[in-house]
Amino acid sequence: xxxxxxxxxxxxxxxxxxxxxxxxxxxxxxxxxxxxxxxxxxxxxxxxxxxxxxxxxxxxxxxxxxxxxxxxxxxxxxxxxxxxxxxxxxxxxxxxxxxxxxxxxxxxxxxxxxxxxxxxxxxxxxxxxxxxxxxxxxxxxxxxxxxxxxxxxxxxxxxxxxxxxxxxxxxxxxxxxxxxxxxxxxxxxxxxxxxxxxxxxxxxxxxxxxxxxxxx
Amino acid sequence: xxxxxxxxxxxxxxxxxxxxxxxxxxxxxxxxxxxxxxxxxxxxxxxxxxxxxxxxxxxxxxxxxxxxxxxxxxxxxxxxxxxxxxxxxxxxxxxxxxxxxxxxxxxxxxxxxxxxxxxxxxxxxxxxxxxxxxxxxxxxxxxxxxxxxxxxxxxxxxxxxxxxxxxxxxxxxxxxxxxxxxxxxxxxxxxxxxxxxxxxxxxxxxxxxxxxxxxx
Numbered sequence: 001x002x003x004x005x006x007x008x009x010x011x012x013x014x015x016x017x018x019x020x021x022x023x024x025x026x027x028x029x030x031x032x033x034x035x036x037x038x039x040x041x042x043x044x045x046x047x048x049x050x051x052x053x054x055x056x057x058x059x060x061x062x063x064x065x066x067x068x069x070x071x072x073x074x075x076x077x078x079x080x081x082x083x084x085x086x087x088x089x090x091x092x093x094x095x096x097x098x099x100x101x102x103x104x105x106x107x108x109x110x111x112x113x114x115x116x117x118x119x120x121x122x123x124x125x126x127x128x129x130x131x132x133x134x135x136x137x138x139x140x141x142x143x144x145x146x147x148x149x150x151x152x153x154x155x156x157x158x159x160x161x162x163x164x165x166x167x168x169x170x171x172x173x174x175x176x177x178x179x180x181x182x183x184x185x186x187x188x189x190x191x192x193x194x195x196x197x198x199x200x201x202x203x204x205x206x207x208x209x210x211x212x213x214x215x216x
Numbered sequence: 217x218x219x220x221x222x223x224x225x226x227x228x229x230x231x232x233x234x235x236x237x238x239x240x241x242x243x244x245x246x247x248x249x250x251x252x253x254x255x256x257x258x259x260x261x262x263x264x265x266x267x268x269x270x271x272x273x274x275x276x277x278x279x280x281x282x283x284x285x286x287x288x289x290x291x292x293x294x295x296x297x298x299x300x301x302x303x304x305x306x307x308x309x310x311x312x313x314x315x316x317x318x319x320x321x322x323x324x325x326x327x328x329x330x331x332x333x334x335x336x337x338x339x340x341x342x343x344x345x346x347x348x349x350x351x352x353x354x355x356x357x358x359x360x361x362x363x364x365x366x367x368x369x370x371x372x373x374x375x376x377x378x379x380x381x382x383x384x385x386x387x388x389x390x391x392x393x394x395x396x397x398x399x400x401x402x403x404x405x406x407x408x409x410x411x412x413x414x415x416x417x418x419x420x421x422x423x424x425x426x427x428x429x430x431x432x
Contacts, residue, residue, distance in 0.1 A: 074401075078402070081412075081413070162272055181290070185290075203418070206305050209305065
């Protein structure tokens with residue numbers, strides 16, 4: 001207990017000023033997965049919350065003109081090595097999926113649907129989807145796989161299946177994507193804290209210093 | 217002195233097995249510059265030498281299909297912030313050049329020419345060129361600027377000017393580029409140590425652990 005302020009009139013004033021960290025990721029992104037295993041604990045050390053935002057990188061790639069690294073000559077072999085090495089470096093379990101990359105709209109929509117009801121449960125689902133893909137190679141592009149993963153967490157299957165088929169949830173994801181692009185998100189993982197963007201799991205050390213020092 | 221081998225028949229055997237680190241960079245690459253200020257000291261802590269290899273990223277980009285980040289929508293603003301922030305993070309002096317990016321064939325050729333005569337002096341020239349560009353914004357695409365920078369280091373101007381105009385040095389750089397591409401180099405900085413490739417100044421922590429543990 002080192003709090004030595006003389007007059008703690010508003011002892012939580014500082015805490016309430018700490019805005020949440022926005023964490024954008026694609027469920028098909030290995031570096032997004034690595035970040036997902038670290039960001040909440042890192043943020044908590046500095047009293048920060050993290051808002052998770054699944055995005056579809058394809059939409060951003062259309063704007064930037066980027067191609068998927070694994071589809072590019074020279075880069076593909078490197079990236080497959082770097083995914084696994086970066087996971088070992090961070091001590092995060094990782095097995096390269098055979099079906100890679102894949103489309104993640106069902107996974108992203110399931111997250112959004114659950115998030116409206118229970119933000120904590122939605123993070124649990126996100127972890128389960130990421131781990132099913134990057135440790136067990138499950139085909140999370142398949143809507144039934146997403147439903148199976150959710151069911152295993154006790155999430156009612158029928159309402160989620162119904163929501164995934166509805167137009168409203170598709171429009172919700174499109175709206176989320178538009179907002180992300182408007183904020184400059186072009187890759188995964190992408191973090192925004194106090195207006196400052198950080199791209200890549202390898203920017204977590206800079207993000208950490210930013211939180212520790214209030215910018216640098 | 218913790219060496220407790222009973223029969224040190226070949227006490228320097230381990231040391232002689234340590235191969236050099238290959239460090240590939242483009243003189244127009246901010247992250248290449250940041251790495252250039254760190255790699256030799258890092259390597260020296262593990263008894264490693266570093267062989268410096270200037271490359272022209274344009275040739276690699278033609279193969280990978282990559283576009284320069286600063287020419288891509290969404291990414292350009294981010295990268296300009298990240299260059300400067302990463303420099304502050306590494307405590308390396310940095311001023312974003314106005315003329316950016318630029319062509320670096322004269323700088324690369326000057327390095328190769330000097331390297332054939334004096335590898336140490338060539339590293340000194342590389343540092344001087346990088347710093348002239350990334351701390352003083354000098355136009356290192358200009359052949360006279362390269363000659364000025366070299367002259368300031370005591371390198372005879374006339375022989376270098378003659379070499380830079382000769383076909384043989386141009387072919388030498390082309391040959392170096394072919395070798396780099398054949399080894400999978402597609403970006404700057406790019407490191408190869410014991411057959412393992414590391415791309416980016418942000419991979420120096422992984423490279424460091426690799427050196428410390430002999431792979432991981």
